[in-house]
Amino acid sequence: xxxxxxxxxxxxEALPAGRGLRVQVVDGAYRRAVVADLLRRVAERSGRRxxxxxTPGAATGxxxxxxxxxxxxxxxxxxxxxxVSGTADRDALCLAVPQEDGTSQDPLTARLAMLExxxxxxxxxxxxxxxAAAERLDxxxxxxxxxxxxxxxxxxxAYANEAEAALADDLGSPAALxxxxxxxxxxxxxxxxxxxxxxxxxxxxALGLVSAIGQA
Numbered sequence: 001x002x003x004x005x006x007x008x009x010x011x012x013e014a015l016p017a018g019r020g021l022r023v024q025v026v027d028g029a030y031r032r033a034v035v036a037d038l039l040r041r042v043a044e045r046s047g048r049r050x051x052x053x054x055t056p057g058a059a060t061g062x063x064x065x066x067x068x069x070x071x072x073x074x075x076x077x078x079x080x081x082x083x084v085s086g087t088a089d090r091d092a093l094c095l096a097v098p099q100e101d102g103t104s105q106d107p108l109t110a111r112l113a114m115l116e117x118x119x120x121x122x123x124x125x126x127x128x129x130x131x132a133a134a135e136r137l138d139x140x141x142x143x144x145x146x147x148x149x150x151x152x153x154x155x156x157x158a159y160a161n162e163a164e165a166a167l168a169d170d171l172g173s174p175a176a177l178x179x180x181x182x183x184x185x186x187x188x189x190x191x192x193x194x195x196x197x198x199x200x201x202x203x204x205x206a207l208g209l210v211s212a213i214g215q216a
Contacts, residue, residue, distance in 0.1 A: 002046055002168045004039075004095060005120065007088035012170045015093075016081050019047070024077045025054040025070060026085035029099040033059055034111055035119045035171065036084045037067040039095070041204040042167045053077060064107040066206035098122045102130075108208050109134045115173035115205065136181075137207060143184050144198050145212040146191070153192030155200050159183045163201050176205070 003012035015021065021043050025036045033054075040050045054070040063069070076083075081093065088094035102125030104110035110125060113133040117123045159179055166175035180201065183194055202209040 002043055003170060004082065004093060005170050006093055007096065008091070013093070015043070015048075019049055021048045021050045021082070022077060022080045023050060023052045023082045023084065024080035025052065025058065026076060026083055028054070028057045028059040029086070029097070030059045030062070030065060030110070031100040031114050031119075031123060032084050032086070032097045033062050033067050033070070034065055034114050035095060035097050036070070037062075037065075037206065038115070038167075038171055038173065038204070039082065039084070040068065041206065042171065045164070045204060046168070053080075061107070065111050066108065066208065096120060100125055102126060104130050106130075106134065109137055112137050112177075112207055115207075116177060118174060119171055137209075140180065140184065140198070140207075140209050141212040144195060144209050145215065147195035147198075148210075148213045150191035150195070153190045153196065155196045156183065156189050156193045159186075159189070160197050160200055164204075167204060173205070176201070 001014055003014050006013040023036055023039060025032055036052055040052050043050050052070045053073050055076060056072055058070060083090055083092055083094045084097060085094060086099060088096040097119050100114065100123045104125055109130055113125055113129050114123060116133060163176040163179040166172040183189060183197060198209055
């Protein structure tokens, strides 16, 4: 069950009941768009039908960040189930996401750097942080390309479940990314299973991990 931090209670709470979920992005910071996109992907994996809307001032070029398109409305929805904004100032479930400080020439490196920090904490896209994120991303892509040459195997359900549980716990992307690191280094998991598990989880993380397949 997906739970999100609710500023009104100070703890993670379950999403409102129902199959549909309305998410309102209040302003145009890239990080807030990435968080809203992650929320949509996690909720859709659990079977929810998600509508994400934003106002006309949304950030541009979001497709480069692998953010699925938002519906653009002139006004903020008055009855959204979840608001993604800079401050938790509504009597509703609000994800207060501080705006990122800095930019990157590679949007997917920036997306990874954003996911490496809990969404409620400040984020500086410093040269050091971006360099480390780029190195991590390149290493994963190289491994995925390598594993793609091995016999196919089913997803490693234990690792997949652990990562999905982390994401369902207030979008715990740092913990989910750590699962990928441990999976990549686990000598007891066949390469084909690693490949399928990485692909399965990247459908939610949206880091383009398969981009190096076939390039060697």
